[in-house]
Amino acid sequence: MNESSYTIKTHVFEGPLDTLLSLIEKRKLFINDISLSQVADDYITYIKNLADFPIADSAHFILIASTLILIKSKSLLPDLQLTEEEESSIEDLESRLVEYQKYKELSRHLRDRFGMNVSYVRQPSREKKIVFAPDKNTHVEKMHEVIRRVIAEIPKKEIVPHAVIKKVMSLEEMIESLTERITKSMKMSFKDFSGLGKEEMNKEKFQENKIEIIVSFLAMLELVKQGIIDVRQEVHFQDIEMETQRVGIPRY
Amino acid sequence: MNTELVQKIEAILFYTAEEIEEKELAKILEVRPEEITVALAELNEVLSSRGVRLVRHDTAVILTTAPEMSGAIEKMIRTERERDLGRAGLETLTIIAYKGPVIKKEIEYIRGVNSDYILRNLLLRSLVKKSTEEENGKALYTLTTEALLHLGLSHIEDLPEYEKIKKTLDAHTHSEKNTDTDDAVEIKKEMEQEMEEEMPYTEHGY
Amino acid sequence: MNTELVQKIEAILFYTAEEIEEKELAKILEVRPEEITVALAELNEVLSSRGVRLVRHDTAVILTTAPEMSGAIEKMIRTERERDLGRAGLETLTIIAYKGPVIKKEIEYIRGVNSDYILRNLLLRSLVKKSTEEENGKALYTLTTEALLHLGLSHIEDLPEYEKIKKTLDAHTHSEKNTDTDDAVEIKKEMEQEMEEEMPYTEHGY
Numbered sequence: 204m205n206e207s208s209y210t211i212k213t214h215v216f217e218g219p220l221d222t223l224l225s226l227i228e229k230r231k232l233f234i235n236d237i238s239l240s241q242v243a244d245d246y247i248t249y250i251k252n253l254a255d256f257p258i259a260d261s262a263h264f265i266l267i268a269s270t271l272i273l274i275k276s277k278s279l280l281p282d283l284q285l286t287e288e289e290e291s292s293i294e295d296l297e298s299r300l301v302e303y304q305k306y307k308e309l310s311r312h313l314r315d316r317f318g319m320n321v322s323y324v325r326q327p328s329r330e331k332k333i334v335f336a337p338d339k340n341t342h343v344e345k346m347h348e349v350i351r352r353v354i355a356e357i358p359k360k361e362i363v364p365h366a367v368i369k370k371v372m373s374l375e376e377m378i379e380s381l382t383e384r385i386t387k388s389m390k391m392s393f394k395d396f397s398g399l400g401k402e403e404m405n406k407e408k409f410q411e412n413k414i415e416i417i418v419s420f421l422a423m424l425e426l427v428k429q430g431i432i433d434v435r436q437e438v439h440f441q442d443i444e445m446e447t448q449r450v451g452i453p454r455y
Numbered sequence: 456m457n458t459e460l461v462q463k464i465e466a467i468l469f470y471t472a473e474e475i476e477e478k479e480l481a482k483i484l485e486v487r488p489e490e491i492t493v494a495l496a497e498l499n500e501v502l503s504s505r506g507v508r509l510v511r512h513d514t515a516v517i518l519t520t521a522p523e524m525s526g527a528i529e530k531m532i533r534t535e536r537e538r539d540l541g542r543a544g545l546e547t548l549t550i551i552a553y554k555g556p557v558i559k560k561e562i563e564y565i566r567g568v569n570s571d572y573i574l575r576n577l578l579l580r581s582l583v584k585k586s587t588e589e590e591n592g593k594a595l596y597t598l599t600t601e602a603l604l605h606l607g608l609s610h611i612e613d614l615p616e617y618e619k620i621k622k623t624l625d626a627h628t629h630s631e632k633n634t635d636t637d638d639a640v641e642i643k644k645e646m647e648q649e650m651e652e653e654m655p656y657t658e659h660g661y
Numbered sequence: 662m663n664t665e666l667v668q669k670i671e672a673i674l675f676y677t678a679e680e681i682e683e684k685e686l687a688k689i690l691e692v693r694p695e696e697i698t699v700a701l702a703e704l705n706e707v708l709s710s711r712g713v714r715l716v717r718h719d720t721a722v723i724l725t726t727a728p729e730m731s732g733a734i735e736k737m738i739r740t741e742r743e744r745d746l747g748r749a750g751l752e753t754l755t756i757i758a759y760k761g762p763v764i765k766k767e768i769e770y771i772r773g774v775n776s777d778y779i780l781r782n783l784l785l786r787s788l789v790k791k792s793t794e795e796e797n798g799k800a801l802y803t804l805t806t807e808a809l810l811h812l813g814l815s816h817i818e819d820l821p822e823y824e825k826i827k828k829t830l831d832a833h834t835h836s837e838k839n840t841d842t843d844d845a846v847e848i849k850k851e852m853e854q855e856m857e858e859e860m861p862y863t864e865h866g867y
Contacts, residue, residue: 217543218568263567302565305620310542310549312615313606317540317548320522320607321529322508325472326678327781330726330734335787335807336742340751343812347821350755354826357771357833458710465712466730467737472678473778483736501711504664506671524672531673531689581775 219267220303222249227300234300236293240278243271270296460486460494461501468509468518474600476515499609510609512600522607543573548582548602552611553620556586556595666692666700667707671724680721742786753779754788754804758820760830762792762801767834 224234226245232238250264270292277285285293463484468475477495481488495516499509508521520528540548547570550562563570574596577583582602586595598611608614669690674681683701687694701722705715714727726734746754753776756768769776780802783789788808792801804817814820 217546218566220567267567299564299567303567306546306549306553306565309553309616309620310545313549313552314540314545316606316608317545318605320525322510322519322522322604322607322609323525323528323672323676324517324519324601324604325469325675327785328470328472328678330470331738331785333785333787334742335805335811337786337788337808337811338744338746338750340746341754341788341808341811343814343820345751346755346758346812349751350759350826353752353756353771354829354833357773462710462712462727463730463733466726467712467733469675469713469724470726470734470737471741479740483740484733504668505707506668506673507675518675520672520676521668524669527669527673527690528676531677575773578774579769581777584774 219250219264220300221307222246222264223267223271224300224304224307234297234304236274236277236297239271239293239296240274243275246271267296457490457494457497460484460490461498464491464494464498465518468516472518474512474515474517478514480516508609510600510603512598512603512611515600517600519604525607543570544577547573547577548598551577551583551596552598552602552614553617554624555583555597556588556590557597558590558593558595560593562596663696663700663703666690666696667704670697670700671704674715674722674724678724680718680723682721684720686722746783746786746788749774749776749779750782754783754808756830757783757789757802758804758808758817759823759826760834761789761803761817762794762796763803764796764799764801766799768802770834771830 223239223242223246226242226249227234227238230238230242232241247268250268273285273289274293274296464480467480467483477491478488481491484491495509495511499511502509506521506524508519510517510519543566546566547562550565551557554561554565559570559574562574574583578585581599582605583596584599586597588595603609603611606614612618670686673686673689683697684694687697690697701715701717708715708724712727712730713724716723716725749772752772753768756771757763760767760771765776765780768780780789784791787805789802790805792803794801809815809817812820817823820826
C-alpha cells in the first residue's frame with residue numbers, strides 16, 4: 204500500500220466503527236467481507252499511527268482490528284476454517300457497520316435542522332405570582348433521605364481502565380518481538396510464539412489471551428506481507444509454522 | 456367543534472408557559488381526555504398559520520413561537536444560534552431520536568465507543584432525558600421537548616424519514632434476522648440505494 | 662394585509678411576556694411604525710375570538726389571557742401550586758438546602774441534568790430565592806425564610822447531618838477531578854453502603 208492511498212490522518216474519528224466506515228466510504232465500497240478485507244490494512248495502519256489513542260476505547264479498536272484480521276486472513280488463506288464464533292463476529296461487524304452508517308446518514312437531518320429555526324418557549328409569565336407552596340414531601344426527613352440518594356448517585360469520576368490497556372499489547376511491540384524471536388530460532392511455531400502452546404488453554408484462559416493471540420496472528424500476517432517470514436500450515440487447526448527466508452533482507 | 460374549550464386550552468398553555476400533560480388539562484378543565492385530544496387537534500389547526508405553534512411530545516403539550524419566527528426572536532434577544540452540537544453529540548442525539556427510548560449500552564453498541572460523556576453533556580443541555588420507565592433497571596433515554604424545539608419540530612414524527620425508520624426498526628426487533636417483512640426489506644433496499652446515490656460521502660461535512 | 666409581519670409581532674409579544682413599545686417593535690422588525698400600527702390592528706382582529714388578547718397601554722402593547730378565561734386560569738394557578746415537586750424538584754431543593762448558597766451550575770453538576778425549569782418553579786413557589794450576594798456575577802440560591810419555618814428549622818445547620826453532607830457535596834464540586842478528600846471518599850462510601858442496606862428505593866416514592 205502506498206502512502207497516497209492513505210490520507211485521512213487529519214480527521215478525528217469518533218471511534219473504531221467511524222474509522223472503519225470512513226475507510227470503506229473513502230474507497231466507495233459497500234459494507235461486506237471483501238471491502239472489509241481491503242481496508243483492514245488501512246485500519247491497522249491508522250490505529251498504529253494514532254498519536255492520541257483514545258484510551259477508554261482502545262479495547263474497542265483492538266477488538267475490531269482482530270475481526271478485521273480474521274476477515275483478511277480468510278481472504279489470504281481461503282482454506283482457513285473459521286469457527287462459528289468467528290463467523291458470527293464477522294457478520295456482527297458487518298451489521299454493526301450498516302447500522303452505524305444508517306445513523307450517521309440520519310444525523311445529517313438533525314445537523315441540518317439543529318438550531319436553525321428554533322421554537323422558543325414563552326418567558327415566565329408576568330401573571331404568575333410568587334406564592335409559598337410546599338408539597339407533602341417538603342419535610343426534613345424526606346429531604347435527608349433525598350440528599351443521601353443524590354450523593355450516592357453523583358456520577359463517579361471517570362476511571363481509566365488500566366486493566367484493559369495492560370492486556371492490549373501494541374502491534375509494534377508484537378511485530379518487534381516476532382522478528383526477534385524468529386531471527387533467533389529461524390523456525391518456530393505460532394503456538395509457541397503466541398503463548399498458546401505454553402499451558403493448557405481452557406476456555407477462560409483463551410478468552411483472556413484472545414487479544415494477544417489475535418495480535419500475534421496479525422503481526423505474523425504483517426511479517427508475511429513484508430516478506431520477512433513464510434508461514435506453513437500442514438493441516439487446518441494445526442499449528443502454523445513460521446520460517447524466515449533471509450532475515451534482514453525483506454523480499455518485496 | 457368546541458371553540459370555548461379550545462380557547463381555554465390556549466389560555467392555559469399561554470399562561471403556564473411550560474409543558475403540561477394532556478390528562479392534567481382534562482382535570483383542570485373537567486372534561487374527558489378525549490375531548491382534550493380533539494380540542495388540541497383543533498388548536499393545532501388554528502395556530503398553523505400563526506406566529507405561535509403547538510408542540511406535542513409524548514403526552515405533553517406546550518405553546519412555542521413558530522420556528523419560522525426564530526429570526527425575529529433572535530434579533531430581539533440578540534442571541535447567537537446554538538449550533539455547536541458536534542459530531543458525537545449529533546450522532547448520539549440521532550440514535551435517541553430515531554431509536555429511543557434506548558439504553559446507554561445500545562447507543563454505545565451502535566457507535567462503537569463509550570458514550571458516558573456525551574450523554575451527560577446532552578442531559579446537561581436538556582436535549583435528552585432519562586425516561587421514567589426503565590429496561591431491566593437500566594435508564595432509557597429519550598428526546599426532550601426542548602430538543603424538538605431546537606430542531607424546529609412540532610412533533611417527533613415530523614423528523615425526516617421518521618416513520619420509515621421506525622418501521623424498519625420495528626421489523627428488525629419483532630422478527631429476527633432474515634424474516635424482515637417485505638415492506639421492511641424494500642425500505643432497506645431503498646435506503647441503501649439512496650445512500651449509494653448520495654455518495655461520495657464527505658468526511659468533513661460536519 | 663401583511664400576514665408575515667402580523668405573525669412576527671405575535672411571536673415577539675408571545676415570547677417576551679411583557680409590554681413592548683410600538684416603536685421598539687418597528688425597530689426590531691425593521692419596518693415603519695405605521696406598518697406596525699396596521700399589523701397590530703390586524704392581530705387584534707385575529708385574536709378577538711381566541712383565548713389570548715392584545716392589550717394596549719398608551720403606545721405599548723402586550724399579550725394577555727382573555728378576561729373570559731379567568732376561571733380556567735384560576736384553576737391552573739391552583740393546580741400549579743398544589744402540584745408535587747417531583748423527584749427533580751425535591752433533589753434541587755435539598756441540594757440548595759444543604760449546599761446553599763449555591764450557583765445553578767453546581768446544582769446541575771451534582772444532578773447531572775439541566776435545572777433551569779426546576780429552579781424557576783422553586784422560585785415561584787417561594788421555596789428558594791436568589792441571594793443578594795453573587796458569585797462572579799452568577800446568582801446564588803438559598804432556601805427562603807418561609808421554607809425554613811415550614812421545615813421547623815431555626816438555622817439551616819439544624820438539618821440532619823448538615824456538616825457531613827455539606828462537606829461531601831463541597832468535595833464533589835469545589836475540587837476538580839480525582840482530588841476527593843479522604844473524608845469525602847469515606848462519607849460517600851458510607852452513604853452508598855447505608856443506601857444499599859436501607860433501600861429498596863422506589864422511583865415513585867416522592
